[in-house]
Structure formats: C-alpha cells, structure tokens
Amino acid sequence: MxxxxxxxxxxxxxxxxxxxxxxxxxxxxxxxxxxxxxxxxxxxxxxxxxxxxxxxxxxxxxxEEENVIRECEIDAVKRVKKLLLMSKNRVLRVHALRLIRKELGLPEDFRDSVLAKYSLDFKLVDLETLELVDDDDDDDDESLGVAKVEEWREVEYREKWLSEFEMNYAFPINLPTGFKIEKGFREELKNWQRVAYVKPYERKDMSRGVERFEKRVVAIIHELLSLTVEKMVEVERLAHFRKDLGIEVNVREVLLKHPWIFYVSTKGSTQTVFLREAYSKGCLIDPNPVYNxxxxxxxxxxxxxxxxxxxxxxxxxxxxxxxxxxxxxxxxxxxxxxxxxxxxxxxxxx
Structure with missing residues (x-):
C-alpha cells in the first residue's frame, strides 16, 4: 500500500x-x-x-464545518460589529477575538479573510487593534444595538401583558434543578429585576452604585454569550474582554452569583459558562448551522x-x-x- x-x-x-x-x-x-x-x-x-x-x-x-462557516460569514460579521458597538470606545483587541473566534463562528484566518474584507465595517488600526467604522447614517446600527434580552422583554410585554415597571430591566430566570429557595429570596430577586442600569449598547456615563454597575456587567456577559453560536464560552477567555467591555470585576464571582442566568461547568481543567435560558435538555433551543x-x-x-x-x-x-x-x-x-x-x-x- x-x-x-x-x-x-x-x-x-x-x-x-x-x-x-x-x-x-x-x-x-x-x-x-x-x-x-x-x-x-x-x-x-x-x-x-x-x-x-x-x-x-x-x-x-x-x-463541512469550514463550508458552513464560510456560508454564514455575514452572521459572524454582525456578531463582531455588535461586540464593537458594546465596547467602551468601539475598539477591541484582535487577540481577544482570536480567543473566541470559534465561539463567534469565525474562520481560523478571520483577520485576513473577514476583518480585512469588510473594510466598510471594520478598520485595523494596527495588527492587533480593531475599530468599528463609524457611520451615524447607517440605519443598521440601530437594529444591531438591540440586546437579545430586550427582544425577550418585548415578547413578554406582548404575550403576557406585564407592566413596563416589572420588565424594563428584567432578565429571564431559570432556577437550577434542586435550587434551594431560602426565605426572602423571591423578594430579593424581584427587587433585583427592577434595578435600573445602563444597557449594553447605550453610550452613557456608567450608572452609579454597586448594584447598578454589577447588573450592567450581567447584561454585557449575557449579550456576549447570546452572540456566540453555542451560547457558551470559557470563563478564562471571557476575562480577556474585561477592559474593552467595561466589566472590570471578578467575572467568575458575578457568574456564580447569578446561577439562574448562567451555568458554569467545571468539567475537566477548564471552566465554561453557558447561557442557561438558551438550553433545554443539553441542547440549544434555537440551533444554528454552525452549532448543528x-x-x-x-x-x-x-x-x-x-x-x-x-x-x-x-x-x-x-x-x-x-x-x-x-x-x-x-x-x-x-x-x-x-x-x-x-x-x-x-x-x-x-
């Protein structure tokens, strides 16, 4: 042979x-x-x-995966644009993107095959800094600036007739199986749901107050996970976005503090955070071609x-x-x- x-x-x-x-x-x-x-x-x-x-x-x-990633290139471009829109200065480090390129559905050579190709959307300031091309007249920016949780809230308004006061800053809550509900928990959670915060794509001064700041961090992590093709990312890699996305807190502590939103898997030598609401019985509720x-x-x-x-x-x-x-x-x-x-x-x- x-x-x-x-x-x-x-x-x-x-x-x-x-x-x-x-x-x-x-x-x-x-x-x-x-x-x-x-x-x-x-x-x-x-x-x-x-x-x-x-x-x-x-x-x-x-x-097949390589072909699907090429076919879904436009979706990946939108994910990167949304991350840039969510960043403090519309700037991200290419190294951080490289660490979660698979999670975003990007090809291995994404800097040359995607970032350089879409020069009307991105600008490589240098080899390791990506900047969003600012176009205030682009109507698409408004639709890109809507977080996934805000889409969920809209459905809740329409289908359940819940008040804006209760839902304007709320998140989907999925209590883990066997979660022990202690006295006062439901009231504390209800109050947390009502806490106002600066939303991920809003370009305002940071809300004052520890609780509001932390809730914004929850919202940013929630949105980042929503942008990934499998609604999950390694915690260590997530930490590389702390500075650019303004989440300069202990990421792991925030995740563990909100187990009804995030599920942290400690299997193996790595810790991976999943968006709890996106999964049912171990599978994505709303799958996509790359996930499949x-x-x-x-x-x-x-x-x-x-x-x-x-x-x-x-x-x-x-x-x-x-x-x-x-x-x-x-x-x-x-x-x-x-x-x-x-x-x-x-x-x-x-």
Missing part, C-alpha cells in the same frame, strides 16, 4: 508533548485510543513508530468504542477498541511537523 495515501498524520511521541497544553490527565495514546471514530492509530511503514491521523468521518465533518455541524463532531466523540467493528481496516492496522498505547519510539522526524492535524473540537458536555 502506498504510504502517501495515509494522508496528514503525527507521531504519538510528538503528540505526547501536547498533553499539558490541552489539559489531559491521561496519556495521549490512551486518549486518542478511546475515540476510534475520530482518530486512527497506525504504525509508520518506514519508521515503525506509532502515528495518528483523523478518520475520514471526522475529516468530512471538519470540511459541531453536534456531528460531538456525536463522533460520544460514540467512543461503540460500533467500532464497523470501522474500515487498512493493511495490518486497526484502531478498533484501543484503550492505551505504549510509545516505544522517542525519535521525531522532520516530515511529521508538516502533517500535524489538530482536532478542532471545542464542544463541552456535562
């Missing part, structure tokens, strides 16, 4: 260097061996060391070793039901580096 048909790959010895980088508490060999629908482990025909490549199934889903294709990736991951007998075999190698791999070779070879594949999955599941 021709070695060239193997396609891009990397040795498990080289992959072992990524263990701490990706936050694994098991060996790389043990990890990839658990997911035969995503990874294929084989012996290099010349070097005779164990190597890994992604399966054809996963490769097809990755290509990423669910396909997640489904391949969740299969683990199930149905692995159906996977095709090539030569004398099989990736069926491998639980651990012993790396016997410590030699690298130059050709591996050009063939590295990194699994672009950022899905979180509890």
């Amino acid at each position: 021709s070695f060239k048909k193997r396609g891009p790959f990397v040795s498990l010895q080289l992959m072992s260097r990524w263990k701490n980088l990706v936050g694994l508490n098991v060996s790389i060999g043990g990890f990839v061996g658990k997911y035969p629908h995503c990874f294929e482990i084989f012996t290099h025909p010349f070097r005779r060391n164990l190597c890994c490549k992604i399966t054809q199934k996963l490769k097809e889903v990755i290509v 294709v990423r669910r396909k990736m997640l489904e391949l991951v969740l299969l683990k070793n199930r149905h692995s007998k159906e996977l095709s075999r090539t030569g004398d190698e099989t990736h069926e039901e491998k639980s651990d791999v012993v790396i016997s070779s410590h030699d690298d070879w130059e050709g591996e580096r050009d063939g590295d594949w990194v699994l672009p999955i950022l899905m979180k599941s509890d």
Whole structure:
C-alpha cells in the first residue's frame, strides 16, 4: 500500500508533548485510543513508530464545518460589529477575538479573510487593534444595538401583558434543578429585576452604585454569550474582554452569583459558562448551522468504542477498541511537523 495515501498524520511521541497544553490527565495514546471514530492509530511503514491521523468521518465533518462557516460569514460579521458597538470606545483587541473566534463562528484566518474584507465595517488600526467604522447614517446600527434580552422583554410585554415597571430591566430566570429557595429570596430577586442600569449598547456615563454597575456587567456577559453560536464560552477567555467591555470585576464571582442566568461547568481543567435560558435538555433551543455541524463532531466523540467493528481496516492496522498505547519510539522526524492535524473540537458536555 502506498504510504502517501495515509494522508496528514503525527507521531504519538510528538503528540505526547501536547498533553499539558490541552489539559489531559491521561496519556495521549490512551486518549486518542478511546475515540476510534475520530482518530486512527497506525504504525509508520518506514519508521515503525506509532502515528495518528483523523478518520475520514471526522475529516468530512471538519470540511463541512469550514463550508458552513464560510456560508454564514455575514452572521459572524454582525456578531463582531455588535461586540464593537458594546465596547467602551468601539475598539477591541484582535487577540481577544482570536480567543473566541470559534465561539463567534469565525474562520481560523478571520483577520485576513473577514476583518480585512469588510473594510466598510471594520478598520485595523494596527495588527492587533480593531475599530468599528463609524457611520451615524447607517440605519443598521440601530437594529444591531438591540440586546437579545430586550427582544425577550418585548415578547413578554406582548404575550403576557406585564407592566413596563416589572420588565424594563428584567432578565429571564431559570432556577437550577434542586435550587434551594431560602426565605426572602423571591423578594430579593424581584427587587433585583427592577434595578435600573445602563444597557449594553447605550453610550452613557456608567450608572452609579454597586448594584447598578454589577447588573450592567450581567447584561454585557449575557449579550456576549447570546452572540456566540453555542451560547457558551470559557470563563478564562471571557476575562480577556474585561477592559474593552467595561466589566472590570471578578467575572467568575458575578457568574456564580447569578446561577439562574448562567451555568458554569467545571468539567475537566477548564471552566465554561453557558447561557442557561438558551438550553433545554443539553441542547440549544434555537440551533444554528454552525452549532448543528459541531453536534456531528460531538456525536463522533460520544460514540467512543461503540460500533467500532464497523470501522474500515487498512493493511495490518486497526484502531478498533484501543484503550492505551505504549510509545516505544522517542525519535521525531522532520516530515511529521508538516502533517500535524489538530482536532478542532471545542464542544463541552456535562
């Protein structure tokens, strides 16, 4: 069999260097061996060391994701514009955007393929600073300046005939299962719902008072999560927007203080915050094309070793039901580096 048909790959010895980088508490060999629908482990025909490549199934889903992201480019542009509109000076650091590019549905090369392309919307002041092109005559700015929670309030006014006093600054409340309601909680929550604050897209002086300031922070985080394709983001990456969006407080404390709005997952070595109202039974209530294709990736991951007998075999190698791999070779070879594949999955599941 021709070695060239193997396609891009990397040795498990080289992959072992990524263990701490990706936050694994098991060996790389043990990890990839658990997911035969995503990874294929084989012996290099010349070097005779164990190597890994992604399966054809996963490769097809990755290509599909890239195509969907290109097709939904306009939506991603709107998300970036809304973030800029929400920032204090209509300026964002490109580094911060790069950290949540997947959450925003942006391609890997978004600075060149998206930001530079839409020069009427964005201006790269330098390589790492993005500025919104100010156009006061643009009617679209008004529609972009409406937060998701304000759309929800409009529905509440129309369908439930609730008073403006009760709803003007309210948020959807979804109490966690088993949440213990202590005496006085409902009254405190009702009063918090009524607290006025400067809304995310309003360009006014910051409201005075700790409670009003904190509520604005809640609103900004709520809106940022609403802009993501999966209504979630890692807490650590969210913190990179603190200065630009004016949320210079302890982000984690704010999230934990409002568990009826935010759900913080601590699975693994990272903390991820989800917008609680956007999910039902572990799935988005209002899915989008990017989310749907990423669910396909997640489904391949969740299969683990199930149905692995159906996977095709090539030569004398099989990736069926491998639980651990012993790396016997410590030699690298130059050709591996050009063939590295990194699994672009950022899905979180509890």
